[in-house]
Amino acid sequence: MSFFQKLKNKFSNTNNETDQKTPEKYKEGLKKTRTSFSDRMNNLMARYRKVDEDFFEELEEVLIASDVGVNTVMDLVDELRMEAKRQNIKDTIQLKDVISEKLVEIYQGDEDEQPQKLKMNDDGLTIYLFVGVNGVGKTTSIGKLAYKLKQEGKKVVMAAGDTFRAGAIEQLQVWGERTGVEVIRHNAGSDPAAVIYDGIKAAQARGADVLLCDTAGRLQNKVNLMNELNKVHRVIEREVPGAPHEVLLVLDATTGQNALAQAKTFQETANVSGIVLSKLDGTAKGGIVLAIRNEMKIPVKFVGLGEQMEDLQEFDPNAFVYGLFADLMQDEEQAE
Amino acid sequence: MAFEGLADRLQSTIQKIRGRGKVTEQDVKEMTREVRLALLEADVNFKVVKQLINKIKERAIGQEVMESLTPGQQVIKVVQEELTQLMGGEQSKIAVADRPPTVIMMVGLQGAGKTTTTGKLANLLRKKHNRNPLLVAADVYRPAAIDQLETLGKQLSLPVFSMGTEANPVDIANEAIKKAKEEHHDYVIIDTAGRLHVDEKLMDELTQIKTNVKPAEIFLVVDAMTGQDAVNVAESFDSQLDISGVVLTKLDGDTRGGAALSIRAVTGKPIKFVGMGERTDQLEAFHPERMASRILGMGDVLSLIEKAQENVDEKQARDLEEKMRSMSFTFDDFLEQMSQVKKMGPLGDLLDMLPGAGKMKNMKNVQLDEKQLVYVEAIIQSMTRKERQEPSLINASRKKRIAKGSGRSVSEVNRLLKQFEDMKKMMKQMTNMQKGKKGRGMKFPFM
Incomplete structure (x- = not known):
């Protein structure tokens, strides 16, 4: 059985147990990503019959064009060079299977192939903290997650911790009205840690299940702002032992190599536990997921696939990989 | 930061060449590969990189680089020229319509x-x-x-x-x-x-x-x-x-x-x-x-110079230089200098503009804490006028008083005194150097 066959079977198995609609959404959302990636791969295979240095160099480019980190690509291609030598592969078509297998390996990580569920606090308040640089979609992601959690029957409260950017509090307020979730807010310019503190107290008083904490966007090289974030984190830790239960770094799918620097610095400051990959519905490849997975070991938990309330999907590595390589798989099947 | 600048990247290739004295086509190829990686790491689109690399290769394999005594520097120069050219001239004009608005x-x-x-x-x-x-x-x-x-x-x-x-x-x-x-x-x-x-x-x-x-x-x-x-x-x-x-x-x-x-x-x-x-x-x-x-990771010296020019009073700077030369530099001057630096903006921003500073930031012991400046200021301000002029006066009991006055510890006061002495020593060396080898400009920190 070919590798793709295996992947497909695995995918349809998990599919039966989970939501039937997810793969369709992925397929739709990743349409641009997928076609451009597999187009390029096929194009590459068509132009190079023989495996040589030029072929590898161009393969590097195809991968880098998807924003997969340069280091990750170099490692990967080096491995492929070795593999080609070891198995004495001369024909590029033969290498195709190996390439895809290696890519999936990185996407899926070592052990966990199942979607990573958000951690919940079974006895008491669960707190999720959202962090990230400016303009990645933190507030929007919070609004979408609030909707999702509410659909699941949870009582949700949001804390408007972005007291800096003009209109940020109002933005969260609008999401609160849309989703019917209460927003705890202070005036613009007040101390974000104080807002979060009040948020925790309010959420506890109302017997809420989940508190979603917004923070202001900050570039990771601004020491003062990162210290401020650290303070917010400390306040949460102090008020609810074991919290925050998730620190979600929101990353813009169009971001390039800088996303790695973001992941690294935010992890040092706020102990990031998962990633929300936003704006994946454009032509951006989201290849950075691969790099972050490979170099940082931080799992992706959600992807943003549109502007509607429902457009936040749990990240399912199998579905993601399936979506990314679906066309390649079809070719494979036809060939067999 | 995970990224190295182009200069760092080229370092190893250059080291190899240095021993041989002659640059081969293979060497140039290796260098352009490093250039390519540096550009890709900087998020330059791969198609654009390809075009650039071809141009650079042409120029590099020609006489410009291979016959140069400093091939590494030449490669960087060529790359930088090509990048600057591609990016076009400076244009920050905003159009005006014939009829407002x-x-x-x-x-x-x-x-x-x-x-x-x-x-x-x-x-x-x-x-x-x-x-x-x-x-x-x-x-x-x-x-x-x-x-x-x-x-x-x-x-x-x-x-x-x-x-x-x-x-x-x-x-x-x-x-x-x-x-x-x-x-x-x-x-x-x-x-x-x-x-x-x-x-x-x-x-x-x-x-x-x-x-x-x-x-x-x-x-x-x-x-x-x-x-x-x-x-x-x-x-x-x-x-x-x-x-x-x-x-x-x-x-x-x-x-x-x-x-x-x-x-x-x-x-x-x-x-x-x-x-x-x-x-x-x-x-x-x-x-x-x-x-x-910036794309090549070589710092932004020009912006730094411009910032300095904008914010530093030229007369004061000349006075300061004179004091350095005559070795009459005191804590008062130190304070003055600090306030000038502070006018230029946050320290982190300044450091970012320096070539090679990317590496420095990696070192955890280089702390860019603005508060440190405030502490130093407090310590100096807790000294008497005489102490500022003549730091050798400061003995143990004076140190204790200064520490109390500034709210810092005695060890911090000690550290500052030590730093001040080191600075004076360095100035002495610098002025000697200038007297000795006149006309020889500062070497760039990269290469």
């Missing part, structure tokens, strides 16, 4: 920073060009986008035109122009909603606004951190709207900003401004040669 449209993806840039641009027009702009809130989709622009308008005391979220953006634009004419605004800046370049419906809306208001400028606002996709975004916006320029935002981060090069290469449109911070006055003109250095 001049209309500017701001377009771009979600979260690029359009609204913030709209505010900054209006501020710039008023302050530097003495204009009277009207801001238009045409983002009716994102929650509270109008509130955001209105808040910015309030901060800047500039009028904002809005019609709520129910109105059609095209109507809003038309009404705004009418109002600008009535109230004699000479500029109208329209803040449009962020949209994906593949969203046909929303892209059509922009085309409609464009045909209605006939803008003199359409600025595409792009996040400097954008990766390979920058090319697709810029290409689509340009082909549908024929943009007139680009504003690169969030350049105060630590991204290399290779997107700038990609956009310039595929659209041929100038990058006019760069966003350098969250404050409304932090919009600066774009400097191609500085951007080239």
Whole structure:
């Protein structure tokens, strides 16, 4: 059985147990990503019959064009060079299977192939903290997650911790009205840690299940702002032992190599536990997921696939990989 | 930071060559491979990189590099020249329409920073060009986008035109122009909603606004951190709207900003401004040669010099130099020097501009804590006038008093005294050096 066959079977198995609609959404959302990636791969295979240095160099480019980190690509291609030598592969078509297998390996990580569920606090308040640089979609992601959690029957409260950017509090307020979730807010310019503190107290008083904490966007090289974030984190830790239960770094799918620097610095400051990959519905490849997975070991938990309330999907590595390589798989099947 | 500058990358290849004294074609090939990786790591689009590398290879294999005594430096020079050339000249002029008002449209993806840039641009027009702009809130989709622009308008005391979220953006634009004419605004800046370049419906809306208001400028606002996709975004916006320029935002981060090069290469449109911070006055003109250095990870010495020139009083600087030479440098002068440095902006920003500083920041012991400066200031201010002139006076009991007065520990006072002595020693060496080898300029820290 070919590798793709295996992947497909695995995918349809998990599919039966989970939501039937997810793969369709992925397929739709990743349409641009997928076609451009597999187009390029096929194009590459068509132009190079023989495996040589030029072929590898161009393969590097195809991968880098998807924003997969340069280091990750170099490692990967080096491995492929070795593999080609070891198995004495001369024909590029033969290498195709190996390439895809290696890519999936990185996407899926070592052990966990199942979607990573958000951690919940079974006895008491669960707190999720959202962090990230400016303009990645933190507030929007919070609004979408609030909707999702509410659909699941949870009582949700949001804390408007972005007291800096003009209109940020109002933005969260609008999401609160849309989703019917209460927003705890202070005036613009007040101390974000104080807002979060009040948020925790309010959420506890109302017997809420989940508190979603917004923070202001900050570039990771601004020491003062990162210290401020650290303070917010400390306040949460102090008020609810074991919290925050998730620190979600929101990353813009169009971001390039800088996303790695973001992941690294935010992890040092706020102990990031998962990633929300936003704006994946454009032509951006989201290849950075691969790099972050490979170099940082931080799992992706959600992807943003549109502007509607429902457009936040749990990240399912199998579905993601399936979506990314679906066309390649079809070719494979036809060939067999 | 995970990235090395081009200079660091080339280091190992250069080391090899040094032993041989002759550069082969293979060496050049190896060097161009490093150049290629450096550019890709800086998020320059791979197609653009390919074109560049071919050009660089041609020049490098020619006599320019291979017969040079310092091939590494030559390669960097060639690369930098090519990058600067590709990025075009400096163009931060804003068009003026024949008949006022001049209309500017701001377009771009979600979260690029359009609204913030709209505010900054209006501020710039008023302050530097003495204009009277009207801001238009045409983002009716994102929650509270109008509130955001209105808040910015309030901060800047500039009028904002809005019609709520129910109105059609095209109507809003038309009404705004009418109002600008009535109230004699000479500029109208329209803040449009962020949209994906593949969203046909929303892209059509922009085309409609464009045909209605006939803008003199359409600025595409792009996040400097954008990766390979920058090319697709810029290409689509340009082909549908024929943009007139680009504003690169969030350049105060630590991204290399290779997107700038990609956009310039595929659209041929100038990058006019760069966003350098969250404050409304932090919009600066774009400097191609500085951007080239940044992409290559070589620091931004020119900006640093400019900042210094802007903020340092020349006479004071000359006095200080004289004092250094005559070795009569005291704690008072030290304090004076510190306040000059502080005027130039946050320390971290300054360090970013220095070549090789990327590496320094990696070292955990280099702390860029602004508070340290405040502590040092407090310690010096707790000294008597005499002590400042003559630090050798300071004995144990005086140290204790100074520590108490400044609220710092005695060990901190000790450390400062030690640093001060070291500094004086260094100055002595420097002045000796200058006397000895006159005319020999400082060597660049890279290479």
